[in-house]
Amino acid sequence: MKLLEKSQIRSWDLDTIDHQNISSFDLMLRAASVFSNWFQSLFFDKTRTIHVFCGMGNNGGDGFCIASLLAKAGYEVNVYLFQFNNRFSDDNLSRQKEVESFDKFEKFTPFPLEQKDLIIDALLGSGINGPLKGEYLKLVSWLNALPNKIISIDIPSGMDPDQPTSGSFVHADHVLSFEIPKISFFLNENSDYIKNWDYRSIHLNPGFVEDLKVMNYLIDYDLVKSILRQRKATENKKDFGFAQFCGGSPGMLGSVILASKAAMRCGLGRLAVSTPSIYHSSLFSSCPEAMAQADLPKNVSNLVDFQLVNEHVDAIAIGPGLSSAKESVRYIDEFLKANKKPAVLDADALNIISRNKWQPRIGAYSIISPHKEEFERLFGTCDSHYSRIQKQIEKSKELNIFIILKGAHTTISSPDGSCYYNNTGNVGMGTAGSGDVLTGMLLSFLAQGYTPLETCILAVYLHGSAGDSAAFKYGNIALIASDIIEFIPSVIKNINGK
Numbered sequence: 001m002k003l004l005e006k007s008q009i010r011s012w013d014l015d016t017i018d019h020q021n022i023s024s025f026d027l028m029l030r031a032a033s034v035f036s037n038w039f040q041s042l043f044f045d046k047t048r049t050i051h052v053f054c055g056m057g058n059n060g061g062d063g064f065c066i067a068s069l070l071a072k073a074g075y076e077v078n079v080y081l082f083q084f085n086n087r088f089s090d091d092n093l094s095r096q097k098e099v100e101s102f103d104k105f106e107k108f109t110p111f112p113l114e115q116k117d118l119i120i121d122a123l124l125g126s127g128i129n130g131p132l133k134g135e136y137l138k139l140v141s142w143l144n145a146l147p148n149k150i151i152s153i154d155i156p157s158g159m160d161p162d163q164p165t166s167g168s169f170v171h172a173d174h175v176l177s178f179e180i181p182k183i184s185f186f187l188n189e190n191s192d193y194i195k196n197w198d199y200r201s202i203h204l205n206p207g208f209v210e211d212l213k214v215m216n217y218l219i220d221y222d223l224v225k226s227i228l229r230q231r232k233a234t235e236n237k238k239d240f241g242f243a244q245f246c247g248g249s250p251g252m253l254g255s256v257i258l259a260s261k262a263a264m265r266c267g268l269g270r271l272a273v274s275t276p277s278i279y280h281s282s283l284f285s286s287c288p289e290a291m292a293q294a295d296l297p298k299n300v301s302n303l304v305d306f307q308l309v310n311e312h313v314d315a316i317a318i319g320p321g322l323s324s325a326k327e328s329v330r331y332i333d334e335f336l337k338a339n340k341k342p343a344v345l346d347a348d349a350l351n352i353i354s355r356n357k358w359q360p361r362i363g364a365y366s367i368i369s370p371h372k373e374e375f376e377r378l379f380g381t382c383d384s385h386y387s388r389i390q391k392q393i394e395k396s397k398e399l400n401i402f403i404i405l406k407g408a409h410t411t412i413s414s415p416d417g418s419c420y421y422n423n424t425g426n427v428g429m430g431t432a433g434s435g436d437v438l439t440g441m442l443l444s445f446l447a448q449g450y451t452p453l454e455t456c457i458l459a460v461y462l463h464g465s466a467g468d469s470a471a472f473k474y475g476n477i478a479l480i481a482s483d484i485i486e487f488i489p490s491v492i493k494n495i496n497g498k
């Protein structure tokens with residue numbers, strides 16, 4: 001799904017009005033009825049009064065239309081118009097007659113509300129053009145201090161749709177965005193203040209976005225479904241990739257097992273594991289599908305020798321559990337020199353690269369999957385999630401690599417400057433080994449012949465989906481990395497039905 005900036009959303013509105021030969025009021029009514037239906041599906045208890053706080057723009061216009069629809073549906077609705085500016089939008093003015101009466105405020109003065117009552121925030125929408133000041137600031141601070149649930153239309157009032165908000169904004173319990181989510185919903189700076197967000201189509205003209213150049217995308221079910229291939233009955237393990245996983249060191253075998261099992265669970269044909277031979281028996285008892293020596297040319301005496309193994313595999317992943325011992329440094333140095341295959345670098349491989357300033361040696365189109373600390377060791381500290389994402393995109397372009405910045409809202413940046421936002425996953429996945437599972441999934445899809453970008457999209461989305469299923473079963477405290485692997489089969493079947 002393409003994510004648009006506020007100016008593009010405005011143009012999409014105007015294009016729809018023109019293309020569908022409707023008025024902006026028709027579009028407002030459409031938005032209002034979509035919101036009203038969504039609202040009634042969530043808040044069907046009509047004993048609570050609904051207080052609709054309207055501003056002077058079209059977000060406020062939505063508020064008047066929604067108030068009228070909810071009143072007709074049997075809710076007790078009070079409407080308040082906050083006219084702190086000197087200009088109404090035409091649709092706002094024309095919609096005010098939708099409601100029988102409403103209180104007008106030219107200055108904000110607090111008033112009593114029943115704690116159980118709901119507030120619909122229709123003060124400001126995507127037309128925000130700077131930080132809130134004066135009366136708006138007083139009103140929003142008062143709203144944020146109330147115990148009442150706040151439901152925002154399109155976007156929490158005061159929030160910038162595209163980047164971090166410099167001032168205050170409404171802290172919403174629920175937000176319904178029209179057509180598509182706003183980019184700023186994915187910023188960690190905002191996510192504490194948007195408890196739940198959702199989006200619903202208002203049937204804007206799809207043709208407008210088809211040719212529209214955007215740099216930001218949401219990884220959604222449809223995108224993943226369009227990438228994940230179906231298998232042919234005549235295919236066999238040789239068609240599903242041969243991967244090499246390089247990791248593990250004394251006392252650090254867990255990551256090897258987790259990554260190996262995850263790789264096989266994602267449909268990999270064959271896996272060669274380069275890890276200290278003292279681990280081979282434990283590895284095979286935990287993951288018999290992996291192998292150390294078998295299926296490799298007899299002359300490959302030591303899996304560490306990239307030259308000999310590399311030519312036989314389709315992709316390689318390196319890093320988890322390697323440690324920072326000097327032989328690991330030599331291993332990474334050898335890898336950066338000798339590797340010719342699509343590669344995933346994670347964990348200790350990234351730390352060794354940081355410490356030796358080997359970033360420019362990372363192979364073109366490689367995938368690296370740092371978490372925030374590993375990222376900042378590689379590329380320097382950033383003062384916000386937003387600025388970290390901008391640096392992520394800049395480094396992808398500069399080094400010609402794909403970067404997966406893992407976190408609450410994992411982002412994938414591509415050498416072409418595009419950025420993909422993931423919305424699956426949960427806080428329970430912040431547990432040891434979760435990243436190793438992702439590395440195994442990345443290796444699997446890369447070895448199966450998906451492009452690096454397809455690989456990142458599939459692995460990140462499915463990793464988060466499996467984690468969500470695991471949290472549903474075990475809760476987000478008890479969840480461990482192996483639980484994510486347990487649900488990989490079901491989330492893959494949910495996408496491709498097989």
Ligand SMILES: NC(=O)C1=CN([C@@H]2O[C@H](COP(=O)(O)OP(=O)(O)OC[C@H]3O[C@@H](n4cnc5c(N)ncnc54)[C@H](O)[C@@H]3O)[C@@H](O)[C@H]2O)[C@H](O)CC1
Nearest residue numbers: 027028031057058059124125126127128129130131154178
């Ligand atoms: N396709 C859609 O998404 C549709 C969205 N709709 C609704 O329209 C609003 C956007 O309407 P717009 O009039 O452009 O903007 P606002 O309602 O946000 O109001 C702008 C209004 O507020 C003033 N203002 C802007 N910034 C500030 C500020 N920092 N402090 C004070 N006042 C500010 C500005 O002067 C304007 O007067 C969208 O969010 C949806 O709710 C349509 O209804 C249907 C299609």
Ligand SMILES: [K+]
Nearest residue numbers: 124153155157
């Ligand atoms: K709003």
